[in-house]
Amino acid sequence: xxxxxxxxxxxxxxxxxxxxxxxxxxxxxxxxxxxxxxxxxxxxxxxxxxxxxxxxxxxxxxxxxxxxxxxxxxxxxxxxxxxxxxxxxxxxxxxxxxxxxxxxxxxxxxxxxxxxxxxxxxxxxxxxxxxxxxxxxxxxxxxxxxxxxxxxxxxxxxxxxxxxxxxxxxxxxxxxxxxxxxxxxxxxxxxxxxxxxxxxxxxxxxxxxxxxxxxx
Ligand code: SAH
Numbered sequence: 001x002x003x004x005x006x007x008x009x010x011x012x013x014x015x016x017x018x019x020x021x022x023x024x025x026x027x028x029x030x031x032x033x034x035x036x037x038x039x040x041x042x043x044x045x046x047x048x049x050x051x052x053x054x055x056x057x058x059x060x061x062x063x064x065x066x067x068x069x070x071x072x073x074x075x076x077x078x079x080x081x082x083x084x085x086x087x088x089x090x091x092x093x094x095x096x097x098x099x100x101x102x103x104x105x106x107x108x109x110x111x112x113x114x115x116x117x118x119x120x121x122x123x124x125x126x127x128x129x130x131x132x133x134x135x136x137x138x139x140x141x142x143x144x145x146x147x148x149x150x151x152x153x154x155x156x157x158x159x160x161x162x163x164x165x166x167x168x169x170x171x172x173x174x175x176x177x178x179x180x181x182x183x184x185x186x187x188x189x190x191x192x193x194x195x196x197x198x199x200x201x202x203x204x205x206x207x208x209x210x211x212x213x214x215x216x
Contacts, residue, residue: 006036006038006049006050007033009049009050010032010033010034010035010036010037010050011033012050013032013037013050013052013066014029014032014033014070017052017066017067018032018066018067018070021067021071023067023070023071023074024074025073025074027078027101028070028073028074028097028101029070031097031100031101032066032069032070032097034100035093035096035097035100035125036125037049037050037063037066037093038050039121039124039125040057040063040091040092040093040096040121041055041057041063041091042056042057042058050066052065052066052067053065057090057091057114057117058113058114058117059111059113059114060206061090061111061114061206062090062206063090063091063093064090064093064094064153064205068203069093069094069097071185071200072094072151072153072174072185073094073097073098073101073151075172075174075185075187075200076098076149076151076172076174077149077172078098078101078102078148078149079102079148080101080102080103081102081103081148082101082102082103082148082149083102083103083104083105083106083144083147083148084098084102084104084105084106084147084148084149084150084151085105085106085107085108085140085141085144085145085147085149085150085151085163085166086098086105086106086107086108086150086151086152086153087107087108087137087138087140087150087151087152087153087154087163087208088107088108088109088137088152088153088154088208089107089108089109089114089115089118089132090109090114090118090153091117091118091121092107092117092118092119092121092122092130092132093121094151094153095107095118095122095130095132096121096122096125096127096130098130098149098151099122099127099129099130100127102129102148102149103129104129104130104131105129105130105131106130106131106133106141106144106147107130107131107132107133108132108133108134108135108136108137108140108141109132109133109134109137110134110135110136110137110209110210111134112134115132115133115134118132119132131144136210136211137152137208137210138156138160138162138163138208138210138211138212138213139160139162139210139211139212140160140162140163140165140166141166142162142166145165145166146166146167146168146169146171147166147167147168147171148168148170148171148172149171149172149173149174150163150166150167150171150172150173150174151173151174151175152173152174152175152176152208153176153205154176154205154206154207154208154209154213155176155177155178155179155180155183155204155205155206155207155208155214156175156176156177156183156207156208156212156213156214157177157178157179157213157214158177158212159173159175159177159186159188160208160211160212160213161212162212163175163212164188164190164195167188167190168190169190169191169192170189170190170191171189171190172187172188172189172190173187173188173189173190174186174187175188176203176204176205180207180214181204182202182203182204183202183203183204183205184199184200184201184202184203185199185200185201185202185203186198186199186200187200
């Protein structure tokens with residue numbers, strides 16, 4: 001089976017799971033019609049790759065539900081010149097989408113085995129503008145700061161302060177903030193030293209473990 005044999009499934013995924021629920025950003029929809037999500041999940045789950053759910057990727061971690069990926073990406077309002085930071089690389093799927101929309105992406109993962117697989121997935125697709133780093137992402141990645149957009153793809157009790165500090169003026173930060181069981185999808189927009197905070201509905205993510213997230 002070649003990679004495009006599953007394009008019809010992706011088009012249905014975008015139409016029925018994503019556009020139908022209100023995601024309108026054409027750039028996001030186009031990238032998600034193109035990018036082969038099935039290549040980011042382990043072999044046993046590939047058949048289910050275009051269903052409306054998260055899937056296991058090993059080490060107790062998951063690739064997020066396609067609709068949530070689309071919604072978070074839309075909220076980041078990424079321009080082609082933007083530099084983006086993602087915390088929680090997982091499979092690399094979200095990072096690949098960000099890479100197609102932005103100039104460059106740094107993505108941080110705390111589990112080395114997970115990061116290695118993500119690197120392979122990105123390499124296989126020839127995605128060269130996504131840099132994967134293994135460290136505690138709750139501290140951000142000061143070397144590449146400031147970032148025009150920051151996405152946290154694991155749940156956190158509060159937005160880690162270092163991430164706010166690494167956001168550029170005018171930048172957007174999206175994170176699932178709340179308890180271990182249920183979070184609110186929060187967007188912060190930075191204007192100088194002021195941050196406006198919006199709430200975009202209930203979500204459930206695996207925990208962000210680290211210094212400024214959930215304690216290990
Ligand atoms: N964005 C991913 C899904 C992320 S799942 C995708 O597209 O597939 C959340 C990931 O965050 C997990 O892989 C987990 O290991 C990682 N994680 C948890 N705490 C972290 C931390 N402090 N720093 C970096 N990564 C972390």
